[in-house]
Amino acid sequence: MLKRILVFLAAAIVLLFAVILFNTFRVQSIQSNYATNPAPVLSQESVQHFQQAIRIKTISFGDSSKLDSSAFLGFQRWLVKTYPLTHANLTKVVLKKYALVYKWEGKNLQTKPVVLMAHQDVVPIEEATKSMWHVDPFAGEIKDDFIWGRGTTDDKINLVSIFEAVEKLLKGGFKPQRTVYLAFGHDEEMGGTGAKAIAAYLKSQNVEAEMVLDEGGIITKNKVPGMKRPAALIGTSEKGYLSLELSVEKSGGHSSMPEKETAIDILSRAIVKLKDNPFEPKLTPPMLGFIEYLGPEMPFVQKMAFTNIWLFKPMVISIYESSAGGNAMIRTTFAPTIFQTGFKDNVVPTVAKVTVNLRLLPGDSSSQVIEKLKQVIGDERIKVERLSSFVSEATGVTPTSSYAYKKVDEIVKKTFSNTVSSPFLMIGGTDSRHLEGISKGIIKFSPMIDPIGFHGIDERVSLESYQLAQWFYEQLISGLD
């Protein structure tokens, strides 16, 4: 009997391996194939334009009252002066004083328009990091074939490249097939009131866009483990943003005779419970797409895991969970960010409050997440309130079968040689989330290769990236059908 069981087990194991290997070897690339068109030489003039754009300090300080209106108005004047054909041929609307929308009417008004986005604002330089920069962050210096400065990667490269492409196409007498809108918010880093106004304006014009393209995923040569070819991560969805305040009130008293449980104890316990019971990990459609599109391109072991996800899902999830960045891709995350309580060393405080920030996976609504959080805490004494400052649900998911995804994928291949591409979940926020009512084809992708110092020190992007970004937008606009 035992022998039979062993034989049966051995047969089952052999069969399992056979299935795994069969799947691994059978799987075929689902990458689209387009020949790369060599990019035109980078013009000195366009490099100077990028440098000039960096020198104008369009900073979002996190408090709109600090906005330097002369910088933003100066930026607008600079655009008018630098891109005369664009301003002569496209109609421009200014919203909320600083947000810009341009309309370039297409030849075929039966087709739906396309919206190309970027934001004008940049994040400030943190006081403590000022001395750590190797260049003046607002000089637009060129060093080691990179252009350096705040906003080079986020996101003036996109803004300037769009203008360069449009201006060049106009010079050649080009008119796009579809109507193209250019939309540039001025406060993306503060939640995007500009983008909201842009969305409302486009809605009032009855615009239903086939594609909205905004900043997002990038091309990376080294950030996808195991991948030997450059990978273009084409954002198809973005996580939501929710901040909550948890608070407890309990009579305090003197710390010489503390009660068994104080407000601080109750709140601390709740935080520990929440840390110990993270939200369920999930492979959302962008993650599954990532696995489906990049799996076949990977070395054997990763390919085996990705093509047999029915079996290796727990292993794949545990690999993602092991890093903060990976973990954020597969679950709604929770982070306490501000703790407020107490005022004197010998007084037990009556009130304790903590602010927690959550980033929501597509499919996890804020109300579901709040419910789950209350359940885990399981303590009626803790009040849970939404902080109204800035809430956004996770966005919908743009399918890979959409015109928008396929077009961006095509132009990626036509611009960046030897590159593979895949859908991608954006962890951070972009202005394009406000355009959900305008389009079902929202793509979050910045056509640049491994930028450095995003929101940090020595922010910079290669001149090669800038050259290819211009080429990407030129081919995109001229390739709209």
Ligand SMILES: [Zn+2]
């Ligand atoms: Zn940005």
